[in-house]
Amino acid sequence: MKKQALVAIAAALLALQAVPASAQNVAIVNGKAVPTARLEALAQQVARSGRPVTPDMQGQLKEEIIAREIFAQAAQAQGLDGTDEFKSQMEQARQSILIRELFMGYQAKNPVSDAEVKAEFDRYAAANAGKEYKARHILVEKEDQAKAIIAQIKKGAKFDDLAKKASKDPGSAVKGGELDWANPGSYVKEFADALVALGKGKMTENPVKSQFGFHVIRVDDVREATVPKFDEVKPQIAQHLSQQKLAKYQEELRSKAKVE
Numbered sequence: 511m512k513k514q515a516l517v518a519i520a521a522a523l524l525a526l527q528a529v530p531a532s533a534q535n536v537a538i539v540n541g542k543a544v545p546t547a548r549l550e551a552l553a554q555q556v557a558r559s560g561r562p563v564t565p566d567m568q569g570q571l572k573e574e575i576i577a578r579e580i581f582a583q584a585a586q587a588q589g590l591d592g593t594d595e596f597k598s599q600m601e602q603a604r605q606s607i608l609i610r611e612l613f614m615g616y617q618a619k620n621p622v623s624d625a626e627v628k629a630e631f632d633r634y635a636a637a638n639a640g641k642e643y644k645a646r647h648i649l650v651e652k653e654d655q656a657k658a659i660i661a662q663i664k665k666g667a668k669f670d671d672l673a674k675k676a677s678k679d680p681g682s683a684v685k686g687g688e689l690d691w692a693n694p695g696s697y698v699k700e701f702a703d704a705l706v707a708l709g710k711g712k713m714t715e716n717p718v719k720s721q722f723g724f725h726v727i728r729v730d731d732v733r734e735a736t737v738p739k740f741d742e743v744k745p746q747i748a749q750h751l752s753q754q755k756l757a758k759y760q761e762e763l764r765s766k767a768k769v770e
Contacts, residue, residue: 643692650677
């Protein structure tokens with residue numbers, strides 16, 4: 511039995527010695543081995559980007575790895591790896607990789623739970639339930655200006671035209687004062703209260719004062735809000751919460767750091 515075991519071990523050693531260099535390396539470029547690990551790392555990078563690594567892609571990646579080695583050797587031959595610019599960029603790259611690994615590690619250890627996602631969805635659904643309003647407004651600095659605009663509209667002037675001429679809200683002024691469909695909670699309290707008090711097709715009788723100035727508001731339409739189903743927005747909510755956790759972690763690191 512001992513003799514058979516020794517024979518088996520010897521055969522195994524011979525087999526290892528017979529493994530060609532190409533099995534361990536992508537290629538030998540100017541006498542320097544290019545390890546297969548580089549090809550595997552690049553393939554993983556491509557796969558993480560969402561692209562399938564097909565046999566044809568493997569061939570392209572191999573050529574890319576070899577080309578990089580050829581060009582890198584040429585740069586080294588010219589001494590470019592000893593310049594201050596190269597060293598500075600290498601340090602930046604080192605930091606970027608370290609930071610990426612730090613953040614990826616944190617997110618892996620602190621995943622967002624299904625319960626957290628559901629709780630966030632419920633808060634969103636509650637805040638956006640009820641009615642949505644399609645409104646227009648004209649924003650001016652002084653109350654007298656707003657009163658004058660209301661008087662002009664009552665005499666037959668077009669709301670849209672006055673909004674384009676007088677409103678200091680550039681986003682809506684170019685659209686005749688039109689605002690997108692929105693829940694009242696999207697606006698400041700004074701604006702929201704006035705909006706809810708109006709009926710469809712109605713305009714404020716008096717200017718509405720807010721932190722931005724004085725508003726003339728008209729409600730063009732009202733509808734019941736439609737909240738998307740949980741499964742439709744679950745991935746987006748999970749990503750949002752994950753980013754929130756990461757931002758909090760980053761802030762904690764900054765607050766603990768001693769910066770002089």
